[in-house]
Amino acid sequence: MTSTRMRLKWTLFLLALVGCRPHDVENARLVGTVTDRRTQQPVKGAVLYLETAYYRGGDNDSYNGYRHDTLTTDAEGRFTATFPLLCYLAIEVKQAPQDTLVYAQEIYSKNIRVDIRL
Secondary structure: OOHHHHHHHHHHHHHHHHHOOOOOEEEEEEEEEEEOOOOOOEOOOOEEEEEEEEOOOOOOOOOOEEEEEEEEOOOOOEEEEEEEEEOEEEEEEEOOOOOEEEEEEEOOOOEEEEEEEO
C-alpha cells in the first residue's frame, strides 16, 4: 500500500474517532409515566431519584459534573424534568420499600421518554 493511501486511511480513521466523541445535550427534557405492572394503572406519588452527569468543563473522556434530583409522579403517574446539560441519566424509582427499579443510559437526544412499570 502506498504511503499516500495509508495516510488517507489513518486520516479518515482519526476523523471518525473525533466525530464519535461524547458530548452534552443542552436543554434536555425528560418525560414519562410510572404504572403498576399488574393493574396497568398510573402510580400516584412514586418517588424517582435521578442522577445526571455532564462533560462540560472536563476532558470529554469522563464526566465532569453530577446532579441529583428527586421527582414525584402526579395523579396520572406522570413526571417531567429539564436539564441544562445532560449526557448520562440514571433513575431509581421507589414507591414502597420493596419497589425499586433502576434505569441508566447515555443520552444523545434532547427529548427523553422513560415509561416505567413497577
